[in-house]
Amino acid sequence: MxxxxxxxxxxxxxxxxxxxxxxxxxxxxxxxxxxxxxxxxxxxxxxxxxxxxxxxxxxxxxxxYISIFLTPATVSLAVPLYRQLELLKTYPKAIFGGIIAGVLTAMVSVFALSLMFGLNHEQYVTLLPKSITTAIGMGISEKMGGIVTITVVVIIVTGILGNILADTICHLCKIEDPIAKGLAIGTSAHALGTAKAMELGEIEGAMSSLSIVVCGILTVISVSIFANFI
Incomplete structure (x- = not known):
């Protein structure tokens, strides 16, 4: 066989x-x-x-060969963002403030857990890109000396959990504003979370799409700083 x-x-x-x-x-x-x-x-x-x-x-x-379509699929998420561009112009401080808070939360949580479980530098940098899309996370992990295959697994698991739990967590935390929902899901669960956000509504999907792009950029910068902590 x-x-x-x-x-x-x-x-x-x-x-x-x-x-x-x-x-x-x-x-x-x-x-x-x-x-x-x-x-x-x-x-x-x-x-x-x-x-x-x-x-x-x-x-x-x-x-x-299927992974070839990963990058264009991620780029296509800009379409719902374009449709909701007025929201970005109306609430720029709240939107970018929320995304920055999400990126820092991801970095600090990985750092804290790595200290708690005694991970070495290689394992630590492998986990740092966990909350961004695979297309960007793989490159960051490789550049920082991480284990790329494990990074991919961690990113996928993060996305699946975000997709499954996003709506429930938003309900438990009483997050009802569609912009806040989209930002929370996008900053924590990247593309898979965005798929769930799009199910919740167009505004949620647009904000989640924006989060993927900005999170990718901010994570590249943040990882280069946080990677030196362990």
Whole structure:
């Protein structure tokens, strides 16, 4: 099986698309936040690889081509932001203040937890880009000497958790303003969180999209500073 599949680049692409479609179907049928399509897809892919004893490299040979669309997909998030550009002009201090607070919270939390669990420098810088989109986080981790593959996993887990818990946390914290919701979700859960924000409303989606861009820029600057702390 391994030998047959390793000769085809379509295996990784096919299994990724099929499992994600299954995840979407389950999400539509259940309507539950925990039924996140990406989470379901990851679980199914891991199950298939283990069941048929397929190496990850065999799967990655094809799946890597899907990642080509990651950057343009992130850039396309600027569309809802453009539609809500007047909000940015009306509340610039509140919006950028919220994003800066979110970035600093992410940096300080990683720093505190790294001290608590005794992580070394490599492990520490690996986790610092956890709250930004994968396209930017991978480059930061590599530049800082982190473990890029783990950075990707941490970013994805952060996004999935944000997608699942965002609405519940906003409700518990009594965050009702759509601008505040979008900023909170975007600064903490990047693109996957933005997908959830778009479900909540166009304003939430626009603010979350803005957060991804600004967070990416501010995180690049912040990581270069915080990386020296451990």
């Amino acid at each position: 391994n030998e047959i599949l390793s000769q085809s680049i379509f295996f990784g692409i096919a299994i990724t698309l099929v499992t994600y479609e299954i995840g979407l179907w389950i999400k539509q049928k259940t309507g539950k936040a925990i039924a996140n399509p990406l989470l379901i897809s990851v679980i199914l892919i891991v199950a298939v690889l283990l069941l048929f004893h397929i190496d990850y490299e065999t799967y990655a040979n094809g799946a890597q």
